[in-house]
Amino acid sequence: MIKTLEWTDGAKPGEAAGIRFIDQRKLPVEEVYITCTTYEEVADAIRTMLVRGAPAIGVAAAMGVALGAKSLKTTDAAAFRREFEHICDVLAGTRPTAVNLFWAIRRMRDRFSAVATQQVATIQAALIEEAKAIYVEDLAANEAMGKHGATLMPSSGGVLTHCNAGALATAGGYGTALGVIRAAFESGKKINVYADETRPVLQGSRLTAWELTKDGIPTTVISDNMAGVMMAQGKIKAAVVGADRIAANGDVANKIGTYTVAVMAHAHGIPFYVAAPWSTIDLETKTGADIPIEQRDPREVTHVGQTQIAPDGIKVENPSFDVTPARYVAAIITERGIAKAPYEKTLRELSTAVVRS
Amino acid sequence: MIKTLEWTDGAKPGEAAGIRFIDQRKLPVEEVYITCTTYEEVADAIRTMLVRGAPAIGVAAAMGVALGAKSLKTTDAAAFRREFEHICDVLAGTRPTAVNLFWAIRRMRDRFSAVATQQVATIQAALIEEAKAIYVEDLAANEAMGKHGATLMPSSGGVLTHCNAGALATAGGYGTALGVIRAAFESGKKINVYADETRPVLQGSRLTAWELTKDGIPTTVISDNMAGVMMAQGKIKAAVVGADRIAANGDVANKIGTYTVAVMAHAHGIPFYVAAPWSTIDLETKTGADIPIEQRDPREVTHVGQTQIAPDGIKVENPSFDVTPARYVAAIITERGIAKAPYEKTLRELSTAVVRS
Numbered sequence: 192m193i194k195t196l197e198w199t200d201g202a203k204p205g206e207a208a209g210i211r212f213i214d215q216r217k218l219p220v221e222e223v224y225i226t227c228t229t230y231e232e233v234a235d236a237i238r239t240m241l242v243r244g245a246p247a248i249g250v251a252a253a254m255g256v257a258l259g260a261k262s263l264k265t266t267d268a269a270a271f272r273r274e275f276e277h278i279c280d281v282l283a284g285t286r287p288t289a290v291n292l293f294w295a296i297r298r299m300r301d302r303f304s305a306v307a308t309q310q311v312a313t314i315q316a317a318l319i320e321e322a323k324a325i326y327v328e329d330l331a332a333n334e335a336m337g338k339h340g341a342t343l344m345p346s347s348g349g350v351l352t353h354c355n356a357g358a359l360a361t362a363g364g365y366g367t368a369l370g371v372i373r374a375a376f377e378s379g380k381k382i383n384v385y386a387d388e389t390r391p392v393l394q395g396s397r398l399t400a401w402e403l404t405k406d407g408i409p410t411t412v413i414s415d416n417m418a419g420v421m422m423a424q425g426k427i428k429a430a431v432v433g434a435d436r437i438a439a440n441g442d443v444a445n446k447i448g449t450y451t452v453a454v455m456a457h458a459h460g461i462p463f464y465v466a467a468p469w470s471t472i473d474l475e476t477k478t479g480a481d482i483p484i485e486q487r488d489p490r491e492v493t494h495v496g497q498t499q500i501a502p503d504g505i506k507v508e509n510p511s512f513d514v515t516p517a518r519y520v521a522a523i524i525t526e527r528g529i530a531k532a533p534y535e536k537t538l539r540e541l542s543t544a545v546v547r548s
Numbered sequence: 549m550i551k552t553l554e555w556t557d558g559a560k561p562g563e564a565a566g567i568r569f570i571d572q573r574k575l576p577v578e579e580v581y582i583t584c585t586t587y588e589e590v591a592d593a594i595r596t597m598l599v600r601g602a603p604a605i606g607v608a609a610a611m612g613v614a615l616g617a618k619s620l621k622t623t624d625a626a627a628f629r630r631e632f633e634h635i636c637d638v639l640a641g642t643r644p645t646a647v648n649l650f651w652a653i654r655r656m657r658d659r660f661s662a663v664a665t666q667q668v669a670t671i672q673a674a675l676i677e678e679a680k681a682i683y684v685e686d687l688a689a690n691e692a693m694g695k696h697g698a699t700l701m702p703s704s705g706g707v708l709t710h711c712n713a714g715a716l717a718t719a720g721g722y723g724t725a726l727g728v729i730r731a732a733f734e735s736g737k738k739i740n741v742y743a744d745e746t747r748p749v750l751q752g753s754r755l756t757a758w759e760l761t762k763d764g765i766p767t768t769v770i771s772d773n774m775a776g777v778m779m780a781q782g783k784i785k786a787a788v789v790g791a792d793r794i795a796a797n798g799d800v801a802n803k804i805g806t807y808t809v810a811v812m813a814h815a816h817g818i819p820f821y822v823a824a825p826w827s828t829i830d831l832e833t834k835t836g837a838d839i840p841i842e843q844r845d846p847r848e849v850t851h852v853g854q855t856q857i858a859p860d861g862i863k864v865e866n867p868s869f870d871v872t873p874a875r876y877v878a879a880i881i882t883e884r885g886i887a888k889a890p891y892e893k894t895l896r897e898l899s900t901a902v903v904r905s
Contacts, residue, residue: 219859353773388849388857390747390771396850396858404859411863412849414747415773416710416805420870423807448773450780454815455808492745492769493753498853500745501753502576502761506768513777 193358193402195247198254198323199226208261208319210254212242215359215394219401230259230278237285237292240392244360245435245471246333246367249291250326252282256299257322261315271311275303287483288444288512290436290473295325326362332468333365335526340371340431340466343522343529347381348428351418351456354389354446355398356433356466367433367466369403371524376408383409385427387418389446391491391509415448422459430456431524434467441517441534442479447510453519462521469525474542479514487511550715550759552604555611555680556583565618565676567611569599572716572751576758587616587635594642594649597749601717602792603690603724603825606648607683609639613656614679618672628668632660644840645801645869647793647830652682683719689825690722692883697728697788697823700879700886704738705785708775708813711746711803712755713790713823724790724823726760728881733765740766742784744775746803748848748866772805779816787813788881791824798874798891799836804867810876819878826882831899836871844868 196212209228216239217223225241227233233255236242242251259278265271279296286292302321306314344350350372354360357369365373375382384403389395396412403410413421421427430452436444443449443465456463476482489507493500501507523530527544530537553569566585573596574580582598584590590612593599599608616635622628636653643649659678663671701707707729711717714726722730732739741760746752753769760767770778778784787809793801800806800822813820833839846864850857858864880887884901887894 220856387773388747390745390773393857396862400862401859404862409863411865412858413865414804414849415771416744416747416808417865417867417870419808419811420804420867421865423870447771447777451773451776451808451812454776454812458811458815492771495852495857496855498855499577500750500852501769502758505753505757505761506766508768508770508774508778510774510777513774513780 193363193405195359195361195363196242196251196254198319198326208258210251210258212236212251213359214241215243215398216241218397227258229262230255230282233258234281234285237282243394244355245289245291245433246329246361246468247359248286248289249295249470250329250362252292253295253299253322253325255282256296257318260318263311266311268307271314272307286485288435288485291470294470298325329362329468330364332526333361333367333370336367336466336468336524337365337370337374339529340464340524341374341378341380343429343462343464343524344371344375344380344382345428348383349385349421349426350382351385351387351421351427351430351452352399353387353395353432353449353452355394357399357402359398359402360433367468368431369399371431371464371466372408373406383411385418385421386410386412387415387448387452388412389448390415394446418452419455422455422461427461429462429464431464431466434465434471435512436476436482437465437467437472437523438476438478438482439474439535439538440478441520441523441532441538443515443517443520444479444482444484444512445515447513450513450515453515457519463519464522464524465520466524469527472525472538474538479516482514484513485511550720550762552716552718552720553599553608553611555676555683565615567608567615569593569608570716571598572600572755573598576754585615586619587612587639590615591638591642594639600751601712602646602648602790602828603686603718604716605643605646606652606827607686607719609649610652610656610679610682612639613653614675617675620668623668625664628671629664643842645792645842648827651827655682686719686825687721689883690718690724690727693724693823693825693881694722694727694731696886697821697881698731698735698737700786700819700821700881701728701732701737701739702785705740706742706778706783707739708742708744708778708784708787708809709756710744710752710789710806710809712751714756714759716755716759717790724825725788726756728788728821728823729765730763740768742775742778743767743769744772744805744809745769746805747772751803775809776812779812779818784818786819786821788821788823791822791828792869793833793839794822794824794829794880795833795835795839796831796892796895797835798877798880798889798895800872800874800877801836801839801841801869802872804870807870807872810872814876820876821879821881822877823881826884829882829895831895836873839871841870842868
């Protein structure tokens with residue numbers, strides 16, 4: 192199993208706790224692990240995309256809050272609360288689009304509130320427990336999504352995915368969109384994957400190709416601009432992606448380029464599916480227009496590694512995400528079941544349907 | 549003026565003639581010129597994309613034929629013809645999609661036939677003259693295309709282009725699609741350009757951005773997968789691209805990703821234009837389905853410079869071109885005028901309309 196991130200208690204007594212991450216910036220050439228022992232390091236890991244993928248960011252932030260709280264030396268309740276809130280704010284300020292980040296931090300705040308009158312050590316233990324619960328629930332959600340979503344996959348042929356919505360985008364293991372693909376493949380469906388390389392950060396060619404190859408799932412890497420003609424040629428039977436935030440009306444914010452995949456799929460009569468855990472669904476955000484879109488460093492576009500691929504000083508746009516209107520989404524696959532249009536109704540129904548395991 | 553390629557007679561008496569190319573593989577970081585003094589070197593320059601762009605490939609091939617013929621030492625007519633045919637065959641075998649290559653070589657063969665009974669020195673001089681004529685005509689065609697096409701450009705707003713159909717894709721100077729943009733800009737239209745970076749070889753970010761910036765035309769580089777959402781946001785008012793071959797029915801083979809640009813433009817009600825000299829139009833090819841599509845080295849997809857961006861041994865597709873059906877093409881801009889649907893009729897009409905200047 193791919194270990195995207197995990198809590199470590201410290202090998203020896205007295206040794207600092209931490210969060211061990213696979214460094215996703217180094218893949219697929221190097222498999223390097225880095226342990227963050229402060230919440231500031233965790234915040235940096237999220238900002239610099241050492242860890243990325245909406246569910247993984249949520250788990251990392253929860254663990255970051257727990258790690259920060261654990262390191263506090265004060266025994267004064269008011270001071271502890273102040274420091275705790277600061278830790279939450281720093282982690283919440285790392286990236287704006289993936290709602291899982293805010294969802295996870297809210298869960299940590301709720302847990303804090305529930306134990307706020309206890310001893311500091313008890314609060315710290317409760318926060319670690321909560322972060323670990325979020326981690327375990329994420330793994331379980333991916334398995335459930337896979338089971339539901341596999342039924343939607345074609346019995347054979349190409350499935351397109353964009354970015355990385357795999358083990359590396361979640362707590363580890365199955366992944367969201369790739370969980371659906373894995374489950375379909377394991378159930379005997381003869382599918383092969385087209386992985387959009389996903390410029391500018393190349394999560395598709397670097398991460399999706401890496402993890403699917405490990406599992407022996409036939410995978411072909413293509414440049415993003417090749418997917419359209421592969422659809423026209425009949426090579427792609429379905430598309431499935433993850434999400435960073437899904438609004439109440441079913442609009443989906445996901446990695447830049449997802450919108451183009453969805454419109455092209457629609458133009459070719461190919462179903463376009465979104466797989467995401469419930470923590471990605473933001474019923475408080477009415478439509479996609481209300482989702483903040485992160486603009487990232489132009490250098491992601493002008494350079495690949497140390498290679499400069501655009502003139503000095505050229506103007507660049509680098510929105511990290513785009514919004515796909517709900518009308519292009521054939522189904523939203525969650526651990527609670529599959530929602531189809533009209534999403535306002537079906538997502539609302541799922542929200543009250545099942546209690547988290 | 550950008551000197552994409554030019555014939556050089558050799559600086560001193562007795563010095564070899566050659567073709568001086570800007571090395572497009574090194575741009576935009578280094579502006580390096582390389583002089584090829586044999587036709588084999590010219591063939592390599594085309595194969596390795598030191599020179600690329602359909603019209604430029606045509607001019608380079610014509611000059612390559614002239615250069616090869618000039619270097620022949622035989623005075624025997626039959627031997628000369630045999631060598632000449634071999635030179636033509638080698639150059640014709642470099643790349644399969646851009647029809648300008650075959651068009652230019654056919655012109656050189658026709659010129660050869662017209663003077664075949666003459667002395668070798670006369671034949672050699674005629675072939676150099678023909679290659680230089682192709683060069684000069686290409687420059688003139690670009691200016692004419694610019695003039696025609698500028699009328700189609702919006703009076704203000706963003707214009708999307710894909711790949712490089714500029715000075716660097718032609719004999720130099722104006723370019724095809726970028727000629728249209730240049731002419732519109734010079735005529736006072738307040739347009740700004742979105743340049744798709746154009747994976748995998750990045751002609752957009754490396755070449756289009758470089759040459760438009762030199763001309764002071766406002767240019768923004770985006771990853772290919774960003775163009776769709778820029779259309780949805782109203783930032784793009786028109787799209788204009790070049791072509792590698794246009795079939796009799798108006799289907800357009802052009803750089804991979806063009807099809808996606810065209811379908812996305814159509815979905816957003818944005819006109820999609822193609823600018824190409826008459827030498828790109830292949831009335832002998834009935835539809836796009838008959839155009840051979842080059843598959844290039846997977847390394848173009850798996851590496852950028854020395855940076856590896858996909859796992860070892862991963863399967864890759866790397867079609868260098870795709871075909872855009874005529875129904876997505878709002879107009880084809882040539883030096884002979886603008887053709888609109890039905891292209892079978894309008895292209896046929898233009899073919900007999902005007903004699904090359």
